[in-house]
């Protein structure tokens with residue numbers, strides 16, 4: 001990551017700490033941990049929520065047969081601009097994850113097979129999390145996966161626990177939890193799948 005990109009991330013955190021939710025973009029170890037277990041087939045539609053400055057994006061795109069399978073949804077217009085420059089062959093929507101259905105329609109995209117989220121659910125207001133979880137449940141196919149991370153120090157925060165409970169209600173129990181220590185800060189990678197199928201996930 002360039003110094004310029006990191007400065008952009010820091011400024012965004014200073015302006016809106018709860019929305020950015022982290023002082024540092026995720027490390028390559030976490031980006032690898034967020035994607036290594038997912039199998040993307042050439043017809044799969046993959047959406048990333050909160051790509052920020054693109055830490056996970058390059059790992060996701062590297063696993064896809066075509067960048068046309070990917071859509072990034074980022075709230076911050078400056079991050080979106082930076083993402084478009086960094087990955088000119090991929091599509092990004094500047095908008096709220098809560099508006100997922102409208103965003104998919106605008107971009108003429110089908111239901112989602114895999115969602116990868118960098119959203120800071122431990123610091124987002126509860127009503128925003130509820131809207132996002134509902135939007136995600138409605139916009140995903142019947143066997144869709146949802147992968148996100150939560151920092152070790154925030155894992156037992158009320159908002160983090162409530163988010164996990166809401167996901168469980170919509171997707172069923174967590175099917176995979178892996179800890180990544182080489183990240184600032186150590187984090188758990190969490191995956192849900194609506195109807196678990198070993199063909200889309202390597203445990």
Ligand SMILES: C[S@@+](CC[C@H](N)C(=O)[O-])C[C@H]1O[C@@H](n2cnc3c(N)ncnc32)[C@H](O)[C@@H]1O
Nearest residue numbers: 019022025026050051052055075076096097118
């Ligand atoms: C913790 S940063 C993660 C960035 C990147 N994925 C990483 O791990 O380095 C959270 C990102 O979520 C974005 N975000 C926060 N709320 C959002 C929302 N409601 N819809 C879309 N993006 C949102 C922020 O702008 C920020 O880029």
